Each structure stands twice: as structure tokens, then as C-alpha cells.
Amino acid sequence: MQSNAAFEYDYSIAKLFTYTTILFGILGMIIGTLIAAQLAFPELNYMFGEYGTFSRLRPVHTTVVIFGFTLSGVFATFYYVAQRVLKVSMAESNLLMTVGKIHFWLYFVGALLATVSLVLGFSQGKEYAQYEWPIDIVIVIVWLLWGVSIFGLIGIRREKSLYISLWYYIACFIGIAMLYLFNNMAVPTALVSGYGNIMHSVSMYSGTNDALVQWWWGHNAVAFVFTVPIIAIIYYFLPKESGQAIYSYKLSLLSFWGLMFVYLWAGSHHLLYSPVPDWMQTMGSIFSIVLILPSWGSAINMLLTMKGEWNQLTDNPLIKFMVLASTFYMLSTLEGPIQAIKSVNAIAHFTDWIPGHVHDGTLGWVAFTIMAGIFHMTPRMFKREIYSKSLMETQFWLQTLAVVLYFTSMWIAGITQGMMWRAVDEYGNLMYSFIDTVTVLHPYYAIRALSGVLYLSGFLIFAYNIYKTITSSKRLTEEPQFKTPMA
Amino acid sequence: MDIRELQGYANFFLTMFLVLLLYGYILHLYRSEKKGEKDYEKYADMALHDEISDAPVENNPKTKESKE
Numbered sequence: 056m057q058s059n060a061a062f063e064y065d066y067s068i069a070k071l072f073t074y075t076t077i078l079f080g081i082l083g084m085i086i087g088t089l090i091a092a093q094l095a096f097p098e099l100n101y102m103f104g105e106y107g108t109f110s111r112l113r114p115v116h117t118t119v120v121i122f123g124f125t126l127s128g129v130f131a132t133f134y135y136v137a138q139r140v141l142k143v144s145m146a147e148s149n150l151l152m153t154v155g156k157i158h159f160w161l162y163f164v165g166a167l168l169a170t171v172s173l174v175l176g177f178s179q180g181k182e183y184a185q186y187e188w189p190i191d192i193v194i195v196i197v198w199l200l201w202g203v204s205i206f207g208l209i210g211i212r213r214e215k216s217l218y219i220s221l222w223y224y225i226a227c228f229i230g231i232a233m234l235y236l237f238n239n240m241a242v243p244t245a246l247v248s249g250y251g252n253i254m255h256s257v258s259m260y261s262g263t264n265d266a267l268v269q270w271w272w273g274h275n276a277v278a279f280v281f282t283v284p285i286i287a288i289i290y291y292f293l294p295k296e297s298g299q300a301i302y303s304y305k306l307s308l309l310s311f312w313g314l315m316f317v318y319l320w321a322g323s324h325h326l327l328y329s330p331v332p333d334w335m336q337t338m339g340s341i342f343s344i345v346l347i348l349p350s351w352g353s354a355i356n357m358l359l360t361m362k363g364e365w366n367q368l369t370d371n372p373l374i375k376f377m378v379l380a381s382t383f384y385m386l387s388t389l390e391g392p393i394q395a396i397k398s399v400n401a402i403a404h405f406t407d408w409i410p411g412h413v414h415d416g417t418l419g420w421v422a423f424t425i426m427a428g429i430f431h432m433t434p435r436m437f438k439r440e441i442y443s444k445s446l447m448e449t450q451f452w453l454q455t456l457a458v459v460l461y462f463t464s465m466w467i468a469g470i471t472q473g474m475m476w477r478a479v480d481e482y483g484n485l486m487y488s489f490i491d492t493v494t495v496l497h498p499y500y501a502i503r504a505l506s507g508v509l510y511l512s513g514f515l516i517f518a519y520n521i522y523k524t525i526t527s528s529k530r531l532t533e534e535p536q537f538k539t540p541m542a
Numbered sequence: 543m544d545i546r547e548l549q550g551y552a553n554f555f556l557t558m559f560l561v562l563l564l565y566g567y568i569l570h571l572y573r574s575e576k577k578g579e580k581d582y583e584k585y586a587d588m589a590l591h592d593e594i595s596d597a598p599v600e601n602n603p604k605t606k607e608s609k610e
Binding site for chain 2: 062063064138139140142143144211212213214215216218219220290291294295298300301303304305308309312313316320332334335338534537
């Protein structure tokens with residue numbers, strides 16, 4: 056290895072993943088907004104025949120935002136952050152550059168094929184694990200390539216210790232690798248029997264075992280895609296953008312182990328009141344409640360990082376994005392455990408309160424953090440200042456309003472729905488039929504669709520701002536150390 | 543005792559063991575800093591001073607430059 060003075064960080068892979076973050080973000084959010092509108096106005100289901108129905112598009116929305124938008128954001132920030140905290144350039148290793156490029160292109164082509172396969176109706180029928188077995192094989196290869204990049208960069212590092220963000224990236228890698236493999240164990244029927252479609256497969260598990268493995272994965276997809284790598288992102292970008300060291304590095308370490316220990320075992324709260332063993336349901340509830348501690352440990356650590364520097368919140372919209380993201384993380388990680396309490400779950404389960412909870416986490420915490428990361432990286436990767444601060448401000452308020460409208464409408468809708476389903480008259484007969492609830496919920500569904508339009512508009516403003524930053528913003532002569540320059 | 547009951551007890555005791563391990567780790571973090579053996583807070587600087595020309599917080603002894 057040569058002296059580091061001769062090298063600059065190489066952002067070519069980070070740039071490619073930044074483009075796909077924006078591309079998949081737009082695609083996922085357009086579909087999300089469309090299916091939200093379909094729930095309020097059912098005639099929108101019939102625009103594209105079988106390809107445009109809610110049931111066909113819902114898994115497309117969830118998988119595109121999880122595996123397209125979020126993972127692209129995770130990969131983009133990884134290829135940026137890892138080089139910097141390890142003080143090593145991708146350009147120092149031809150092997151790692153090649154692996155990085157193959158990682159990107161296989162991911163991109165695989166993600167497009169995966170999306171098309173879902174639109175065509177090929178699905179395992181497991182939530183967040185819909186992809187059929189040939190797509191799963193591509194995903195496993197993509198994931199292993201990322202592993203080579205992670206451990207390859209670590210192998211040639213100049214910094215002895217690994218910064219906390221890297222711990223979280225590694226946890227994301229290992230967690231998903233293990234759970235994805237376990238949950239997607241399936242037998243391709245055509246290969247075994249010679250009959251049926253080559254894409255079709257049957258799970259290796261059956262009955263409640265299948266449900267348990269599915270939710271072991273399902274809940275940990277939230278843990279290891281929507282939480283762990285997002286903490287990795289904010290633990291780098293918030294201190295770097297504000298110029299403030301993490302409030303307590305020790306707290307970040309113990310929150311890490313606390314989160315790893317607890318999160319893995321909370322998944323059975325998805326199966327309360329189902330035929331899985333009762334102790335397992337209770338443990339799921341208990342682990343979910345305990346999960347508040349490490350989650351708030353991280354969130355409070357982020358907020359306290361801004362101690363004495365709160366003026367930055369008004370000066371720098373980028374800080375505003377990340378502080379709001381931390382706040383939504385706190386809200387979401389309090390709301391989830393509350394929903395996992397058995398008596399609350401009796402009302403909340405299967406209602407709109409659940410997507411309400413998911414979206415204050417994903418829109419408020421995940422997407423805000425990823426967009427903040429891209430706002431920080433773009434001027435440094437392209438050596439240009441951010442095109443417009445006022446567009447950032449507009450986007451921020453538009454999207455914040457959207458998140459608030461989303462979760463408040465779904466709180467009201469969900470609790471109303473749960474109460475109506477359970478209501479009985481003096482003889483013990485159900486008071487309402489299903490359609491009664493649909494009629495009552497219509498205005499809230501319309502509000503949710505509106506919030507989708509607002510959030511998507513904000514994201515389009517973001518995409519435009521980044522595009523203009525890359526193409527026509529003022530050039531920077533030197534890299535800013537902390538605060539991102541913006542016009 | 544059937545297998546389900548056994549699984550329940552195994553889960554409980556494994557959880558207790560891991561809780562002890564976690565608390566032990568927390569204790570270790572604070573103790574070793576108090577005794578002056580470790581300074582964990584300095585690692586936060588890795589994000590703040592992350593130019594390729596910046597000096598590492600701790601040099602990796604395995605890099606070629608360190609060996610030279």
C-alpha cells in the first residue's frame with residue numbers, strides 16, 4: 056500500500072448509489088401515493104388491469120422503498136463514510152473498486168428485475184420477503200459483494216479502531232444475511248416435480264413455524280434495514296455536519312449491544328393472539344418494551360450531541376432534517392412498544408394504526424436521515440455547493456406536514472377501526488359490519504393520500520435540488536470541514 | 543416436561559445470561575475509563591477529523607506505512 060498523501064477518497068460507487076436512492080425513492084413514493092389513493096378512491100384500482108390493483112402494487116411499494124430506496128441510501132453512505140472513518144481510499148485497491156462496481160450493477164439490474172417480477176405477479180406471499188427464489192439468489196450474491204467491500208476496506212484501514220457507524224453497518228450486513236437466508240429457504244417446485252412455473256417455490260417451513268420464521272425476519276427487516284444502518288448514517292453525518300463530537304461515545308457502544316441483544320427477539324409481537332406458544336408471545340411483548348431503552352439511548356445521544364449548539368437548528372436546514380429524524384425515531388420507538396402490549400395490540404392489530412406507526416418511522420426517521428446524508432455528501436462528492444437553501448426549507452416543511460398528517464389520520468382511523476370491530480350490543484352481537492368501518496374511515500384515507508402527495512412533492516423538490524447541485528451550482532475550491540455550504 | 547416447556551425455560555435462562563453479559567459490558571466500559579485504562583470518547587474524533595491526510599486517532603499497526 057502506498058502513502059495516503061497520494062490518494063483522494065474515491066466516491067464513484069457512492070455517487071452511483073446516490074442516483075439509485077433518488078430513482079427508487081421517486082418510484083416507491085409514487086406507487087405508495089397511488090395505493091394510498093386507491094384505498095380512498097377504489098376506482099383507481101382499475102387503471103392498468105391486473106398490474107395496477109392494490110394487491111399487486113402494495114408489495115412493489117414496500118419492497119422498492121425498503122430494498123430500493125433505503126438500501127441504496129445505506130450503500131451510498133457506506134461507500135462514503137467507510138473510506139473516511141477508516142482513512143483509506145477505494146482507489147488504493149483495484150480489487151475493491153471492481154467488487155464495488157459489480158456490487159452496484161448487479162444490485163441495480165437485480166432490483167429492476169425484482170420489481171418487474173412482482174408487477175408480473177411472481178410472489179412468495181410473505182410480507183417483505185415476496186421475491187421468488189431466482190431473485191433471492193441474486194440478492195444473496197449482491198449482499199456477499201457488499202460484505203467483501205465492508206471487510207475489504209476494513210482490512211486495509213489506517214485507523215485501528217472501527218468508528219461506531221461501522222459497527223452498525225456490519226450489524227446490518229450480518230443481521231440481514233442470517234435472517235434473509237433462513238426466511239427464504241424454499242423448494243422450487245418445477246425443479247423438484249417437473250410441474251408448474253419455474254419461478255414458483257414452496258416454503259421449507261409449515262404452519263406456525265413458517266409464521267414465526269417469517270416474523271423473525273419481518274420484524275428484523277425493520278431492525279436491520281430501517282433502524283441499524285440509519286443509526287450508522289446519523290452517527291456520522293450529525294457530528295460531522297454540526298462539528299460536534301458524539302455526546303457520549305460509551306453510550307453509543309452500550310446502546311449498540313443493547314439494540315442487538317433485544318431487537319432480534321421482539322418479532323413475535325406480530326403474532327400475538329395467534330397459535331404460537333404463549334410464552335413466546337409474552338417474551339415478544341417484553342422484549343418490545345425493553346427495546347425502548349437502547350432506542351432512546353441512541354436518540355438521546357444524537358440530540359445531546361447538539362448540546363450548546365441549538366442555534367444551528369435555525370441556521371442549517373440539514374441539522375433540522377437530522378434533529379427531526381431523531382425525534383421521529385423517539386416517537387416511533389415509543390409507539391411500537393406500546394402497540395406490542397397485549398391489551399393494546401388487541402385493538403391495534405390489523406388496523407390502520409400499524410401503517411401509521413410504520414410511516415412515522417420510515418418517512419420521519421429513515422427518509423429524513425438518508426436525504427440529510429445525501430445533502431451532506433453531494434457537495435463533497437461533486438465539489439459544488441447545494442443549489443438552494445430555500446428549496447431545502449420548503450421541502451422540510453412540506454414533508455414534515457405530510458408525516459404529521461399521515462400518522463395523525465392513521466391513529467384516528469386505526470383506533471376507530473379497532474373499536475368498531477370489537478363493539479358488541481347488549482346481546483353480544485357485533486354492532487358493525489366491515490363496510491360500516493370503511494365508510495367512517497374514508498376521510499382519513501383521503502387525508503393519507505393527500506399526505507402522500509405532499510411527501511412525494513417534497514421528494515421531487517429534493518431530487519431537483521440535488522440535480523441542480525450536481526449540474527449547475529457554484530463550484531467549491533476546497534472541501535468544507537463541517538457545515539455544508541448552500542446558496 | 544415436554545419440549546415446549548423446555549424451550550420456554552431455555553429461552554428464559556439464556557435471556558438472563560445475556561442480560562448479565564450486557565450489564566457486565568456496561569460496567570467494563572465505565573470501570574476501564576475510570577481506572578484510566580481506556581478513553582472511549584476520543585473515538586468520536588474519527589468522524590470529525592476524517593480527511594485522508596488527517597492523523598488517525600490510533601494508527602493501525604498492520605498498515606504498510608506503520609510497519610515502515
